[in-house]
Amino acid sequence: MDYIKGLEFYQDSRETAVTLGKFDGLHRGHQKLVNRVKKLKNKHRVRSVVFAFDMLPLYEKLGLPREGIMSNEERKMRLHGTVDVFLECPFVESISSMTAEAFIKDVLVGILHAKYIVVGTDFRFGHGKRGDVHMLAEYAGAYGYELFVEEKEMYGDREISSTYIKEELRKGNMKAVNEMLGYPYTVNGTVEYGRQLGRRLGFPTINVQPAKEKLLPPNGVYIDCVEIDGIWYNGIGNVGVKPTVTDENRVLIESYLFDYDGNAYEKDVEIQIYEFRRPEQKFASVEEMKEHVNADIAYGKEYFRYKRRGE
Numbered sequence: 001m002d003y004i005k006g007l008e009f010y011q012d013s014r015e016t017a018v019t020l021g022k023f024d025g026l027h028r029g030h031q032k033l034v035n036r037v038k039k040l041k042n043k044h045r046v047r048s049v050v051f052a053f054d055m056l057p058l059y060e061k062l063g064l065p066r067e068g069i070m071s072n073e074e075r076k077m078r079l080h081g082t083v084d085v086f087l088e089c090p091f092v093e094s095i096s097s098m099t100a101e102a103f104i105k106d107v108l109v110g111i112l113h114a115k116y117i118v119v120g121t122d123f124r125f126g127h128g129k130r131g132d133v134h135m136l137a138e139y140a141g142a143y144g145y146e147l148f149v150e151e152k153e154m155y156g157d158r159e160i161s162s163t164y165i166k167e168e169l170r171k172g173n174m175k176a177v178n179e180m181l182g183y184p185y186t187v188n189g190t191v192e193y194g195r196q197l198g199r200r201l202g203f204p205t206i207n208v209q210p211a212k213e214k215l216l217p218p219n220g221v222y223i224d225c226v227e228i229d230g231i232w233y234n235g236i237g238n239v240g241v242k243p244t245v246t247d248e249n250r251v252l253i254e255s256y257l258f259d260y261d262g263n264a265y266e267k268d269v270e271i272q273i274y275e276f277r278r279p280e281q282k283f284a285s286v287e288e289m290k291e292h293v294n295a296d297i298a299y300g301k302e303y304f305r306y307k308r309r310g311e
């Protein structure tokens with residue numbers, strides 16, 4: 001997969017099947033669009049392209065933190081191997097001020113040579129969000145592309161969206177989050193050196209700091225699975241600032257893995273979060289915390305007696 005950041009760097013004259021949007025989370029609805037693009041590629045021998053807006057410049061301009069389901073890096077990793085091109089387009093002034101008509105003519109047709117365009121029913125684009133599926137359909141004949149409009153994937157009686165997933169993530173409702181994503185909520189990061197206190201207490205942990213632009217579930221203890229060197233390990237971990245042992249305000253994911261005894265420091269790992277167990281607590285002593293963590297570990301082992309990763 002070619003990864004291109006910035007429209008100006010896309011310089012391929014081959015025809016494409018392209019899907020467009022913000023694609024935060026690459027949830028089940030997004031996957032439907034990506035799958036359609038893959039099918040069109042196989043059928044018509046065109047290049048398959050995911051065109052994703054990078055909303056970071058907008059958040060920076062507004063002075064707001066970006067709280068995404070995934071970081072840009074995680075999105076890139078997740079798309080790897082699915083399409084020919086992942087084009088990330090920073091949402092800068094020149095893009096946000098472009099009219100919808102110009103976006104179709106200059107970007108979709110002019111730069112991307114789109115032969116097939118795939119979007120959801122509610123896709124909006126262009127200055128003032130004036131562009132929609134009706135406008136895309138209107139210009140299809142003139143510009144020689146075919147439009148595919150996919151029905152929205154549902155979760156219960158509500159449409160799946162990044163917004164809906166973030167609402168549930170903020171509540172720690174991992175079941176809903178994971179079902180809407182169609183894969184477990186994932187954090188990628190590098191294992192850092194901790195203070196080795198866990199090891200002394202009998203539960204060594206891997207410590208990972210998530211990307212700063214990532215929305216995490218509420219601080220608390222969660223069932224998780226961690227991939228190290230291509231092998232998955234079951235575990236239970238804490239998302240938070242570990243107030244019992246430090247006054248630092250740095251949010252980490254710390255996980256105790258049941259069957260791992262290697263040295264994971266500085267390795268890149270993937271953490272999947274499954275189920276909320278309890279909120280993070282400031283215990284009166286490390287001994288009291290140890291009792292609770294031991295109970296958490298017993299709970300986690302019991303959990304995996306009946307379930308395998310991903311179930």
Ligand SMILES: Cc1cc2nc3c(=O)[nH]c(=O)nc-3n(C[C@H](O)[C@H](O)[C@H](O)COP(=O)(O)O)c2cc1C
Binds near residue numbers: 197203236243254283
């Ligand atoms: C299952 C589990 C539950 C935890 N729960 C809490 C908690 O409720 N409060 C807290 O302050 N720290 C909690 N922690 C974090 C521990 O304080 C931390 O892992 C320990 O101090 C070791 O830190 P170190 O890696 O820096 O040595 C938990 C850790 C695990 C693995």
Ligand SMILES: Nc1ncnc2c1ncn2[C@@H]1O[C@H](COP(=O)(O)OP(=O)(O)OP(=O)(O)O)[C@@H](O)[C@H]1O
Binds near residue numbers: 022023029118
């Ligand atoms: N549930 C869904 N089913 C099918 N297509 C979807 C679904 N949700 C979004 N899409 C389509 O995926 C593309 C990218 O959507 P985008 O990420 O911009 O929206 P979203 O997931 O609804 O996010 P947000 O909640 O931030 O608006 C668009 O073409 C959109 O119509």
